[in-house]
Amino acid sequence: MPDLLSVTDLSVEFATDRGVARVLDRISLSVAAGEVVGLVGESGCGKTTLGRTILGILPGSARIRSGAVRFKGRDLLELDPVAVNDEVRGRAITFIPQDPWSSLSPLFTVGTQIMELMKWKSPRRDERWSRERWPALVRRYARDRRRADLDAVLDVLRAVQMPEPERALRRLPHEFSGGQRQRLMIAMALLPSPDLIIADEPTTALDVTIQAQILRLLRDLVKGRRVSVLFTTHDLATAYEICDRVVVMYAGQEMESAPTDAFFGGPAHPYTRKLLESLPSPDGDIRDIPGEVPSLIEPPPGCRFHPRCDYATAECGAGRPEARALGGEHRVRCYHPVGVA
């Protein structure tokens, strides 16, 4: 299967008051068409930065040091920013945020906000319009396209099981519960008919029963439409629920990547094993990972996990291991993978 998205050797740095933070260190990963990939890691591991780099919305203090982000064969980092904005961001790649509050204005009805999105990002939008010289504010929204877009909006709202879709469009964001707001965000991410959705911890703020509903809904919808998802989460159990494949990151480096069952069944990277062991177990055993996550301003050389790793040797600090294939799609970047001769 050809990869829809492939990130190779991507390094991103941030200028901070205390020095340059090396937030992503030669990251490589890929997402196939129709695949749900979980990007798992603790806070500060760079998973949000990776999502933002793919979307092209890094803050000004960030610098891309090296690497490529290939999406449908084109490097998004090399592409004309206007073309990325017209064709890719919000169209071919959309985004589901963790907190729907920050993505909806409290002052406008949900309908106004969704139709504003459709005016610019609808799949029925005529490409010739984008090069017009009129300022964005006065550009027209053709009436027949608007009508077709509205039908599409109502269809998608029904698909996300929003009760009374017509009425929902006339309501303000605060009139919806957290679960319903997340349904709205999923609808808005699906409306431009994207190839890839980047979902940044979309269920973290929800209660478990609502989380189960939203995960099921998201999985059914993306599988039905063959949309790929890059699903960022710090919750391993959520990744187990929804993902076809899991990639684990630590301090800006990807450590291991495997199909979900192989990942949870036979994790090979020492960090992955420690992470899984630190989940609270039903028999009350609690095991933590000694040490702390390193500073990204002066990260340890080589494999960034080696100062906390039980298997570390001199070579771990000398250079970063290359990816090693363990059969199937299972890849691990470690000199001493566990359970492998």
Next chain:
Amino acid sequence: MSGAPLLEVVDLARHFPIRNAVGRRTGWLRAVDGVSLVVWPRETLGLVGESGCGKSTLGKTVMGIYPPTAGEIRFGGREIGRLPRRERRSVARDLQYVYQDPGASLDPRWKIGRSLHEPLQIHTTLSRSERQAEVEAILRMVGLPDAHLDLYPHELSGGQQRRVGLARILMLRPELVILDEPTSGLDVSVQASVLKLFRRLQETFALTYLFISHDLAVVRAMCRRVAVMYLGKIVEVADAAALFEDPRHPYTRILLAAVPRIGGPRVTADVALDGEPPNPRDVPTGCRFRTRCPLAEARCAAEEPALRAAAGRLVACHFA
């Protein structure tokens, strides 16, 4: 459990008035509505439920942050719900409340040492050198070096700040500590070290914990007994093992079924968890869970089930 309960809550209620734009009361939000439970000395009682079920309000009412609307709170056999302010203060030493991020309650302009001395200055008559010895001992107990006493909160990492916050709470050697969502927002590896610390402190200081959390996996690992709340009521109280292996209340069953478990069947493949909790301003008649309950019958709307003993636990359901 032997002896008398450390904390006994009887028919406790805490209602909040709902007011309209001109300040006239238009109704009551019954956040906690007739809750009874006991906490035995040195145990960890888990209190679980979804957001808005009233678990934090219950903790804060016990703590005295909110005065109770009705009911009794007995701490060590003494009724403390309606004590005058001054007397209430003497109880405050033995009862501590830990917010989600105890580090955030440190004064940013005070050195750690000063923050740790303050509770001893207010509540004890120890001399300066005695206080210093006590502060150093407790700081060591939470796993921090003495040198940290001369640092400001912003010079510590988030995890270390949390430890200082806990040290501050332990300064007065409380008996009951109410932990309100103590692990939410933490990464799993940090969460594991915080939970280990809670356990060690419980052994060292003979603490009793009321552990409020929405994270069922953490509650299962930490607690001996668990109480489940739904819309201001307790629906089931049982030993942790019994509750997690054989839940009796339909709500407990749905809640447990919704938790994703690595290696288990996918929750998302399983239906039967529709609907959202009703607005707590407008609770259903009879059993509050009936609007989402798969077993609901006419009787559930008419009669509110009482919390009664069944199958070696307490459960509030007509069909348990």
